[in-house]
Amino acid sequence: MRAVRVTEWGGPEVLKVHPDVTIPEPQVNQILIKVGASGVNPVEAYKRTGRDAKSMSLPWTPGTDCAGTVHKIGLAVTNFKPGDRVYTFGSVTGTYAEYAISTEDNVYLLPDQLDFKAGAALGVPYFTAYRALIQRARAEAGQTVLVHGASGSVGIATLQFAKAYGMTVLGTAGTPEGMQLVRENGAKFVFNHRQDGYMDEIMTATSGEGVDVIIEMLADVNLQKDLEILAPDGVVAVIGSRGTAEIKPALMLGKESTIIGVTVRGGVKGQKSRKVISAAINAGIQSGWIKPHIGKEFSLEGAPQAHHEIIDGPGALGRIVLTVP
Ligand SMILES: NC(=O)c1ccc[n+]([C@@H]2O[C@H](COP(=O)([O-])OP(=O)(O)OC[C@H]3O[C@@H](n4cnc5c(N)ncnc54)[C@H](OP(=O)(O)O)[C@@H]3O)[C@@H](O)[C@H]2O)c1
The missing domain is CATH 3.40.50.720 (NAD(P)-binding Rossmann-like Domain)
Structure with missing residues (x-):
């Protein structure tokens, strides 16, 4: 698969698309998602500089939020099946890629009302x-x-x-x-x-x-x-x-x-509040008032420009996404 990979910490230019990355295999409680769009968050630009280098290893694919289709599930996954439209808040392998793995508790069904770009704006x-x-x-x-x-x-x-x-x-x-x-x-x-x-x-x-x-x-x-x-x-x-x-x-x-x-906790401690939040988001989408605004979109190759925009752009206009055809 194609995936953005960082092999050295630095400026936006270290975000490079690698054409032949092995598609990861989902473990027992994991889901492999075919990514339709990935969301860009400021924290990914902070991390790219090497701010958290002590706790992270290279090569690194950025990305927490994506929306797409379930491609394959681990043996213990019960709430999703291949073909489901989903969005994520959390990824094991990084979402700036054609395929990404998330654990089941970081995956949510994407209502039909929203396309993948809007879905990639929901997580963080x-x-x-x-x-x-x-x-x-x-x-x-x-x-x-x-x-x-x-x-x-x-x-x-x-x-x-x-x-x-x-x-x-x-x-x-x-x-x-x-x-x-x-x-x-x-x-x-x-x-x-x-x-x-x-x-x-x-x-x-x-x-x-x-x-x-x-x-x-x-x-x-x-x-x-x-x-x-x-x-x-x-x-x-x-x-x-x-x-x-x-x-x-x-x-x-x-x-x-x-x-x-404020932080949205992961793990067991965060599960209760995240369940409440995902229900509130779902209700807002069903009622029609949750409408993510996509300000700018780039391809995976445009990741450096997307990172430049989110830190040094002229002014924010909602969400920046990377689309993955
Ligand atoms: N605590 C957490 O868990 C958590 C989660 C998500 C995000 N964050 C952080 O929250 C911030 C916003 O995230 P985001 O994804 O919304 O980023 P974003 O899309 O890049 O938006 C940044 C916002 O900050 C505004 N801003 C710029 N200068 C400002 C000023 N002097 N006073 C007030 N606002 C100003 C921007 O307005 P203009 O561009 O129009 O000037 C824009 O509305 C980032 O620092 C991010 O790292 C934290």
């Missing part, structure tokens, strides 16, 4: 969005929610959940196109996080009351500002951060503010 983005908004921040209908960094793949997913669950949604983006996309996906108020004074505009939009919940994509830049605009009893749920932050903790006292971290 929608699982993380629900984990942050509902399971960690415990946001409720009627509350105001700021999605700080709403134009990317996790941001769009968070907007859709917040709108559907009856929250008043505010979102930010860094370009006019991103702001338009944020508006179309449920934000009542949209701001440009590259413009000075936008946090004042957010306070004005909430009539000076502040925001109940902030879902934060870049905490090293925004955490202090978030604490300033939080309403009493407010919560900042940190999804993304690329460095350190200086904050004034005293701001948290009078308002009894909370800062929490």
